[in-house]
Amino acid sequence: MSFGLYAYAITRDSAIDLIGPSLIRHRGLALVVADVDLDRFTGLELDEPAEDGPLAVLVREHDAVVRAVFEQEPVLPLRFGTVLDGTDAARRLLDARHEEASAWLGRVAGRREWGLRLRTAAREQVDLDQVSGTAYLALRRQRLTAAEDARHAAATVHQTLAQKVAESTRREHVGDVLLEAAYLVDTDAEEDFHAEVRRLTGELGLPAEITGPWPPYSFTRVEFSDA
Structure with missing residues (x-):
């Protein structure tokens, strides 16, 4: 097995109640992440017809986490399949996208x-x-x-x-x-x-x-x- 840090969404650095995923906090922003087995993403068929197939399951998991954040704070969903090398990489990217992400969070709030x-x-x-x-x-x-x-x-x-x-x-x-x-x-x-x-x-x-x-x-x- 090989593992990576799966990124679901960006939100504000606040007290969010999540079961499973965690938050990487940086400069007022938070990245919603979870450790993931990268083998789950190997060989996925993008045109998979089955509603209970591997791709459909992963997409529903992604949406469920985004919705859990969405019910508590403004959220910026990230592209499905976004995987990072680790916590340091996550903080660097939050830093690089800080102005952009902060502006978008303001636009979708409420x-x-x-x-x-x-x-x-x-x-x-x-x-x-x-x-x-x-x-x-x-x-x-x-x-x-x-x-x-x-x-x-x-x-x-x-x-x-x-x-x-x-x-x-x-x-x-x-x-x-x-x-x-x-x-x-x-x-x-x-x-x-x-x-x-x-x-x-x-x-x-x-x-x-x-x-x-x-x-x-x-x-x-x-x-x-x-x-």
């Missing part, structure tokens, strides 16, 4: 991430065998117009929500998904945020899926690239 996915409304099934050529072309034009209207509606939802939150980001989406986005919302504004989501999607007739609250995975970019 805020939580919420995800929003908008899909196209289900189409009415049509028996094309019973439709004439002219009617088929009209139906196709109608569907193309509806699809364009739905894309504009999703864009309107995102633009409106983005103006009411601290930060927002859109992700790549495929298939019937019109919008895949994340929003960093002040905790005291979450009720208004959800009410606005319901209002907008209801008025526009867009099926919506809301996920969260999450640690600010989509809004922190501190990485130990030289780890």
